[in-house]
Amino acid sequence: MLRIRLQRTGNKNNPTYRIVVADKRNAAKGKFNEIIGHYLPTREPTVFECDTERAAHWMALGAVPTDTMARLLSNSGVKGLEKYIERYAKQKKKNPSEEEIAAAAPAPEPAPEAPAEAPAEEVKEEAPAAEENKEEAPAEEENPAEEAPKEDAKEEDDKKEGDA
Numbered sequence: 001m002l003r004i005r006l007q008r009t010g011n012k013n014n015p016t017y018r019i020v021v022a023d024k025r026n027a028a029k030g031k032f033n034e035i036i037g038h039y040l041p042t043r044e045p046t047v048f049e050c051d052t053e054r055a056a057h058w059m060a061l062g063a064v065p066t067d068t069m070a071r072l073l074s075n076s077g078v079k080g081l082e083k084y085i086e087r088y089a090k091q092k093k094k095n096p097s098e099e100e101i102a103a104a105a106p107a108p109e110p111a112p113e114a115p116a117e118a119p120a121e122e123v124k125e126e127a128p129a130a131e132e133n134k135e136e137a138p139a140e141e142e143n144p145a146e147e148a149p150k151e152d153a154k155e156e157d158d159k160k161e162g163d164a
Contacts, residue, residue, distance in 0.1 A: 002063035004055060006039060007032065016040050019050050019069065021058045034058070039072065052078055 001024045008028070010016035017039040022032035036058070037050030055073060059065070065073060070084035 002033070002058065002061070004036070004058060004063050004065040004069050006066070006068060014042055016042075019055075021054075021063055048072055048076060050076065052076070 019037035020032035040047035
């Protein structure tokens with residue numbers, strides 16, 4: 001199967017590409033049937049020169065352009081390459097406007113009412129009791145004495161492995 005693809009040439013950090021017609025099974029820098037143009041992406045402005053008549057000729061013979069080549073050719077004015085351009089898997093999500101967000105969001109449910117029978121005094125008495133519990137139970141801190149035996153055990157294991 002023939003492909004119209006880019007073949008990289010040029011120096012490190014300065015890519016230049018040949019536009020070639022080659023068999024799909026050939027290596028990227030391997031044999032090719034014909035050079036039909038070149039692409040210089042690092043130049044200002046970018047240089048893309050391709051013999052579109054030869055590209056159309058090869059496509060009529062069954063050559064398929066790669067995704068990148070189809071994009072470059074369609075940007076240069078060649079028609080009918082949409083079937084060769086692949087859609088990217090991840091599409092950028094559009095930022096919805098605030099009105100759309102408000103319309104899409106369901107109306108908030110009313111908060112459940114507190115029971116009327118519970119007096120406010122009991123609630124105030126429970127809150128200080130919870131604070132006392134926090135003060136009585138000290139936070140668990142790491143004890144450096146507990147860590148030391150663990151390190152010694154690791155060192156002994158390393159010594160045993162070194163002896164074996």
